Amino acid sequence: MSYTFGTMRMKSRWSMLLPALCGLALGQSPGALAPTFITIDAPGALYGTWALSINSEGAIAGYYASYNGSSTYEGFLRSPSGAYTTFEPPGATLTLAYSINDAGAIAGYYAEADNTYHGFVRSPRGAFATIDAPGAANGTVANSINDAGAITGFYLDANVVSHGFVRSPSGVYTTFDAPGAISGFMLGTHPQSIGDTGAIAGYYDTASDGWQSFVRRPSGAITTFNAAGAGTGADRGTLAYAINAADAVTGYYSDASGLLHGFLRDPAGAYTTVDAPGAAQGTFAYGINAAGAVTGFYMDASYAGHAFLRGPSGGFATFNTPDAGVAGTTGNSINDAGAITGFYQDSSNGTHGFLRIP
Numbered sequence: 048m049s050y051t052f053g054t055m056r057m058k059s060r061w062s063m064l065l066p067a068l069c070g071l072a073l074g075q076s077p078g079a080l081a082p083t084f085i086t087i088d089a090p091g092a093l094y095g096t097w098a099l100s101i102n103s104e105g106a107i108a109g110y111y112a113s114y115n116g117s118s119t120y121e122g123f124l125r126s127p128s129g130a131y132t133t134f135e136p137p138g139a140t141l142t143l144a145y146s147i148n149d150a151g152a153i154a155g156y157y158a159e160a161d162n163t164y165h166g167f168v169r170s171p172r173g174a175f176a177t178i179d180a181p182g183a184a185n186g187t188v189a190n191s192i193n194d195a196g197a198i199t200g201f202y203l204d205a206n207v208v209s210h211g212f213v214r215s216p217s218g219v220y221t222t223f224d225a226p227g228a229i230s231g232f233m234l235g236t237h238p239q240s241i242g243d244t245g246a247i248a249g250y251y252d253t254a255s256d257g258w259q260s261f262v263r264r265p266s267g268a269i270t271t272f273n274a275a276g277a278g279t280g281a282d283r284g285t286l287a288y289a290i291n292a293a294d295a296v297t298g299y300y301s302d303a304s305g306l307l308h309g310f311l312r313d314p315a316g317a318y319t320t321v322d323a324p325g326a327a328q329g330t331f332a333y334g335i336n337a338a339g340a341v342t343g344f345y346m347d348a349s350y351a352g353h354a355f356l357r358g359p360s361g362g363f364a365t366f367n368t369p370d371a372g373v374a375g376t377t378g379n380s381i382n383d384a385g386a387i388t389g390f391y392q393d394s395s396n397g398t399h400g401f402l403r404i405p
Contacts, residue, residue, distance in 0.1 A: 084368050087388070087400030089123040090131050096123070098400030100147045100380045101388040108147035109388075109400055110155070122155060122169070125400075136167045136175045144169075146191045154178075154192040156200075166200055168192065180212040181220055187212070191240045199241040199249075209235035211263070213247060225251040225261045225269055238263070239298075240289045248290035250298070258284030262296060274310040275318040278303035285310070289335045297321070297332040297341050307331060309343055309357075323355040324363055330355070334380040334387075342378030342387050354378040354389060354403075367391070368401045376401065 087107065089096045094112030101107050105127035110120045122144035124132045135142045139157035146154045151171035156178075158164050164186030166178030180187045183202035190200040196216035201209045208230045211223045228236045228251035238249035245265035250258050256279040263269045274285040277300035287298040296312040299321075309321030309332030321341060323330045328346035335341050339359040346352055352375025356364045367376045374392035381387045385405040392398050 082366070083404040085129075085402040085404070086368070086370075087125060087402060089121075089125075089133060089400075091121070091133065095390075095398030096400040097390045097398065098125070098379070098388040098402070099145055099390075101382050101386055101402070102147045102151070103149045103382055103384075104151075105382070105384075105386060105402075106147055106151055107388050107400070107402065108144045108153045108155075109390075110143045112398075122153065124151075124153065125402075132173075134169060134173070136165075136169075136177065142167075145189070148192045148196065149194045150196070152192055152196060154189040154198050154200075156186075156188045164188065166198070168196075168198060176218075178214060180210075180214075180222060182210070182222065189214075190238060193241045193243050193245070195243065195245070197241055197245060199238040199247045201235075201237050201249075203233070206230070207232050209233060209237055211236040211238040211247070211249065213238075213241065213245075213263075221267070223263060223267070223269070225249075225259070225263075225271060227251070227253055227259065227271065229254050236261075239287060242290040242294055243292040244294055246290055246294045248287040248296045248298075250284075250286045253284075255280065256284060257281060257301070258286050260285045260287035260296070260298065262287075262290065262294065270316075272312065272316070274298075274300040274308075274312065274320075276300065276302050276308065276320060278305070287312075288333050291335045291339065292337045293339070295335060295339055297335040297343075299329075299331045299343075309341065311335070311339065311341060311357075319361075321357055323353070323357070323365055325353070325365065331377075332357075333389075334378060336381045336383045336385070338383065340381055340385060342381045342389070344375070344377040344389075346375075349373075351375055352377070354387070354391075356381070356385070356387065366403065368399075368403075370394070372396065378403075 089111035092111035098109040141158040144155040166189030180202035184205040185203035234252040285300040307329035323345040326345035327348035330345040332343040354376040372394035376391040379389035
């Protein structure tokens, strides 16, 4: 038996770009240059390209929808020079690449013809290793890889309950559950990101308080939290999506009325709400760099979508790619030079990746 998982979810040598990181909205001088946008369409992408992760060199990983007898997804790597490499692990019929580290190793998951799911790591030279967490009777998803090569994600056991795992650079697995995580169909513990200290951030399902989030230290100690202002109960709570090299965490939460807000949790546990200007219908924070700059997505009063950049000092820049339609632009990952990658929909509802260079 197998199940389809959801597809949604750094150091830099680009130091010459740092002065342009934040733009006028983040306190830069009036003479600053406007950001540059580059569209990312993987070769063979008939139905869309999703750019999900950018490393310190500006290499980008993600996936695209193609057609080779049946609709499918394949992974891609875009080099800093703009060259593309598309890839699939051996035997894969579907490949989703989620995370790239500074060395160029990529983590994600793939499906085989019988719809069994496995995580994978692709080395910088293009070699693949399969990731099957112990007890993964119904699939493994690798969500994030850090610069040391440690990987985190989740797996589904024989009862289709979700559990967390971390795979060391040498291939040793440790499985874990957040305290209070319930056991139910597709419910449980869902790690999303591993930082360079080895700390892991993610979220879990509770019996009555909705979603809660956690940080797992390399020692195995787990701290659970609900962002300040988060509601409890069905469809309420906090979802952590990214952790940086300083162990600051970002994500979003649903308040008591159901409105969504981004949040930033500093290493000491203090919270800052992240509401992009004009975000009448919610803010989603997805990526954070070492300095604490955050990127994501928000919806205005008309439910039109826009991306945002929140600088380390709290200033905002909001943006859309030049040919984005009403659905707008989603910032997904930001490196230490402030380069952002993500995806957008055009006026014909085609999906494209993008690179925003400050």
